Amino acid sequence: MNTHNRALGSALAMALACGWATPAMAQTADGASVAEELAAMRAQMEAMAQRIAELEGELAETDTAVDAVTRQVAATPVPVASEKPPVDVSWKGAPEFKGEGGWTFKPRGRINLDAGFVNAPDSTSANDGFGSEARRIRLGVQGSMPGGFGYKVEADLAGDEVALTDAILTYKDGDLKLTAGQHNNFQSLEELSSSLNTSFIERAAFTDAFGFQRRVGVSAEFSPNDVLIQAGLFTGNSADLPAKDWSADGRFVYMPKLGSTQLHLGASAHLRSLESGSTVRYRQRPLVHFTSDRFINTGNLSADSEFGLGLEAAAISGPFHVSAETYWQKVDRGPALANPTFFGGSIEAGYFLTKGDSRGYKGGTFDRVKPANPVGEGGIGAVQINARYDHLDLNDAGIIGGTQNSYQASLIWTMTDYTRLLINYARLNYDDAALPAAGGNRSYSVDAVGIRAQIDF
CATH class of the missing domain: 1.10.12 (Lyase 2-enoyl-coa Hydratase; Chain  A, domain 2)
Incomplete structure (x- = not known):
């Protein structure tokens, strides 16, 4: 330039x-010299x-200033966009969002659709035959927060009504976990195992008959190495609040692994104090939930408190598993009445027919089955057969609620980690049944078949 x-x-x-x-002596029109003009x-x-x-x-x-600015701009590093987005999204049956500082958020839910039939003697006038229901339709969220805190909220929408299942806030520090809100108290291996992971469409009869359910309370879990210790104080279910009932629950589990075999040995205790003038009732359906008939039933019993004691044992080795539980429930009816002790127990065994599959186990409960070769990835999923003997005795101290001896079989097809189809059959033998047959006969048999289609996320 x-x-x-x-x-x-x-x-x-x-x-x-x-x-x-021009020549030096030239003249302009007005007489001025050319020399003067040139000057x-x-x-x-x-x-x-x-x-x-x-x-x-x-x-x-x-130009110098522009060059200096140009050199300064060229020497200034250009900010590079962060390779890691502020929110990381992974997939575990549903999207799980992870933010900075320990924040996570994941929707959760499940659908259990049941159908089948119950065949009882006609003379019992039982409402048997075909039945179906949406056993569970649950929706909720779960996640974690900075500082070791976590949360889970879930509601069940089945039956045209909304019922709160879990609603908890947790705190975890190493082997210690604290929980506050509505959650399971500590009774029974099968009760604490998710309904998504059981071997039959319904748990052993005593878990429902003795009123195991989620309650509002606070609890602590301590799990060093192969030991799990759980204890908590609870009041009633959220649907029954306000209530003056309270319970104290505890459970101890020893869960060593011997080679490739997972062992489980446990015991639990339950003490529940009832409000003055309360009653309890113990009864049970014939395996499937979609029937309203209970062939064993104590009726309403006045009660001041109840005390439960349970024992648990299980083993998982490759495709094979076995588990057994017993539970005693004693009712304190006051000084003027006898105090009955009712009993329930079950034993089951199962085997996977598909290579590489095994029953899941985690933290003192049965966990999800994850097929080695799921449908959609070139495999057929996991196929499992199970057999169970289930016993419930509601006769004691003058209370005649009946006894149920059930022989059950199930076939489970787990197509993927999050989908299952279950087919169950049960032959239930009753004595002192609550529903009399012809001639007042209270000893007879009932057949039940149940099919469940299941999906969760």
């Missing part, structure tokens, strides 16, 4: 000099040349 301006100035000066060069022009040209030189100097300074 500087060379161009200098050439322009020189050309202008030469043009003026050449165009106006004036030369003065103007000198002034112009001086101004051009000044402009060239200013331009040079400007």
